[in-house]
Amino acid sequence: MANVTFSRADFEKLVGKKLTDSDYTQIEMMGTPLDGLTEEEITFEVFPNRPDMLSIEGFARAVQGFLGLKTGLVNYNVNKSKYEVIIDKNIIAKEGTDEWRGCTAFAVVKNFNFNDDSVASFMQLQDKLGITIGRKRRKCSIGTYDLRDINWPIKYTDVGLDHKFIPLGFNNEMTVKECLEKHPKCQEYKHLTDSWKSYPIYIDNKKNTMCLMPFTNAEFAKIQEDTTDMFIEVTGTDFKACEEMLNVIVSACADRGATIHEVTAVYPKDVGRGKTFTTPNLNPSEMQLDMKYANQLLDLDLKPAEIKKELEKMRMSFDGKNALIPAYRTDIMHNIDIVEDIAIGHGYDKFEPRIPDIATIGKPNPAENFENHLRTAMVGLGFQEVVNFVLSNEDKEFVDTRRGVDPHVEIWNPKTADYTTARTALAPSLLSTLAMNASSEMPHKIFEVGLTVQIDAKEETGTRNERRIASAASHSGANYSEMKAYTEAFLGQLGKDIEFKESNDKLFIEGRAVNIHFNGKHIGVMGEVHPEVLSNFKIEYPVTLFELKVEKLL
Amino acid sequence: MDLHPLERKVLEGLKKLNGSGTAEEVAEAGGVEKIQAERFGYSLSQKGVVDLQKKESQVIELTELGKKYLKDGLPENKLLKTLGSDSKTVPEIAKSAGLEPREVSAILGILRKNAFVSVLDGKVALTGLGKEAIGKELPAEKALVSVSKSEKVDEELLQMLKKRGLVNISVKAHYELTLKNDVKIEAGKTEQLLTHSMLKTGAWKKTKFRKYDINAPVPKVYGGRFHPLTIARNKIRRIFLELGFEEAEGPLVESTFWNFDALFQPQDHPARDLADTFYLKNPKQANLPDKKIVAKVKKAHEEGTVGATGWQYDWQEDVSKQPILRTHCTSVSARWLAKRKPPAKIFSIGRTFRNETLDYKHLPEFTQIDGIVIDENVTFKDLLGYLKEFFYRMGFEKVRFRPAYFPYTEMSTEIEVWLEDKKEWIELGGSGIFRPEVTEPLGITTPVLAWGLSLERPIMMRLGLKDIRSFYYFNDLKWLREVEL
Incomplete structure (x- = not known):
């Protein structure tokens, strides 16, 4: 945006x-x-x-x-001309790929009146287009040149690191190598060209280098205060994006009273587009509109004349069958896009909301219902519910807990060291909650019901959401028997077959850790948290906790 | 006069002290705790029996660091000696004085204030004053000694020591009690507690119960409570279930296929940028669903579905296998779209992730409410209808819809609700009708209404929260225990 x-x-x-x-x-x-x-x-x-x-x-x-001040299509006239840009074969040497910047779109604009307002908006437009359609120059970038200085035809070719030119804003000639090192724009965008061995340039017929692609223009043919005629080039890795960008710019210039002139790109045979073609093409495109589809989707009963009126408000045109779409509107990909324009023209605020009669039956997710059942039981036992991030980090999950590393999700591009994985257990979340609440009144009795993410090669995404419930008590007298009592009270509401077996979970003090078996299944752990763990989390009161797998309680 | 047994003890203590003393002395003499002496001294003062006065005094103590400096000398002395007649850079000074560069910078600040050093081109040198100061006792040193001996110290120096963390200044309060009237303490005729044995024997009939101070403060009791997010989530579940929706869920770790490609977001779409999406290195790759679906999605991107142009680029299968933390729950909607036939109404409430830095307005993880309605006859007006009804049931009476843009919907709308108390419109989500390029590859040929709404924002409005970190991050027990819902 x-x-x-x-x-x-x-x-x-x-x-x-x-x-x-x-x-x-x-x-x-x-x-x-x-x-x-x-x-x-x-x-x-x-x-x-x-x-x-x-x-x-x-x-x-x-x-x-x-606003209905001036409606319908604007016709843009593109004047014939003899301007030519010769595209060197090297530029598009990698057949079939457009990794390099072999895609182009050109135009010449004359009689453009540069004043304070139009200069500011023209600069802003180039900048915003570079970010949006250009994807920060990755897809394409724009260059503008004073037409007076250029000796035609222009050539689009590549040069090595020792090629010399004067970059825009510099006084002296320098080599491409020096420019790459010194120029701020080269620093900003050099990640785009890491693999390049040579660099594309536009060069005029008298060997004046016009730019270094995709970084900077040259001093040669730079736009001056009295410039009125420009050569515009959009160059990148995608023909569609180049033309889209060019069309937006030249339509804007024409709206200011400038005239538009075509430029022919002469591509070598069989590479790139494999032929000679001229740009810009500002002819509107045609799309047949299914009026029934439009009326049905909008629940309106618009007659062709009304559809025409709405589309003309959106600066399109309609002949009763086909919609005519201006060249700068590349977002129209399907009838539904025209329907949207009709709806916007009509005014979203004029659509009366209503609820249809669709006979479906509400159906809760049983797991969600069961979660609520568990929450109610914990609240009844006096525990406060907390909700933590699924995002976590390895230190907190595996080092601070003394548990050692288990298979887990690893984030490739973390922004901070705090969030580098998705939690595999709830216990670390509860321990951080206790640590953050050192100053709130004791006793702390908290629980969380929530998702963890487990690595599971059998699943489509290589992982599985796993629901867990965990509960912790912390105060000066917190101990194993208290938590055992809570565990029994909690599980006792779901069944009576509860067994505690000794566990070697490093989270807990040895001899005060158990595996809980419920209806014969191992469902989780419980115990008194090890003092080393408490000190890792900076907790100063004893903590006991249990953590159970929800699916196994069902 | 009806007195609490502890009030009696406080009075007894006071009498032993000939009618006046500090709370501490009274506690000692009356055989009660100091805090009891204060509390019941207060209740006695309310009854006009004693006079209670609060006295405050300032206590100045050296901190651990202050004690260390008192013993070893101040680091600025060390630094002055280190500098001598040379000029040095900060790292050099740090090295030869055996200090952290951070400490050095802090101390240099102090020395510059005293005009002992000057800094030129990143090098520090002693001034004339500085040279004179070497080995002499600095004012701060003198002050430290005075504090340790509880002598009076110049206020400005004291504040400077405090700022440097060398002293702690605290105010201690104590209470003084004075007996006002000579109250006759009657022998205890009243009882405090109704006991099991009184009830058993009937002794309660002859017992007079002491009157309680009904407004006396009591210890706080906290029961268990549901988290506000759980309460909101359940309210929303109930609304959709009542409207006949089926509740869905999906994986937190998603393939870009379901998160982006199936939703017709081109593979170079900015929303896929590293800045917005958490990509994973484990698992390395996700599997794709049924080959037919994949082929249709590829075609929708490259050349469009029937009557469409598509994005016109080479769609890469490998790109769609990248595992990520899902950026929205619309991935769940897409998955369920592929497994349900019309008519169907589906919703899901789930965690979503954005690679954002945590601050009071942004969370890297939050909850989204997604919904879809699949039916032959649904229209744009029905989309607005469902959303209006949902927000009405959430307590927002006025809703408006404005055109927006999402790559996967048309008649895309932003939903805004009116906040009467703030007199403003607040955006709470996005919606639209899924593009045919989304639905057709998944085997659906009817229109599909779709929306994605924020769970946290409406709760923030309701509870008047300014900081979104109150959810998930702070987990402030005090707030959770006391928040009015």
């Missing part, structure tokens, strides 16, 4: 109306929550399906439609 901030004056000028607070509330119903509104600035949240609204021009275009 991305937030965009626009100059309010510029925005309202583009929309063509002075907007009131209630207009802004209305705009939120497009699916663009308002994050800030002052006299000078407005901030909206834009969802990832609508990158076209990351530009102030695209946002204004959508608002014009939604």
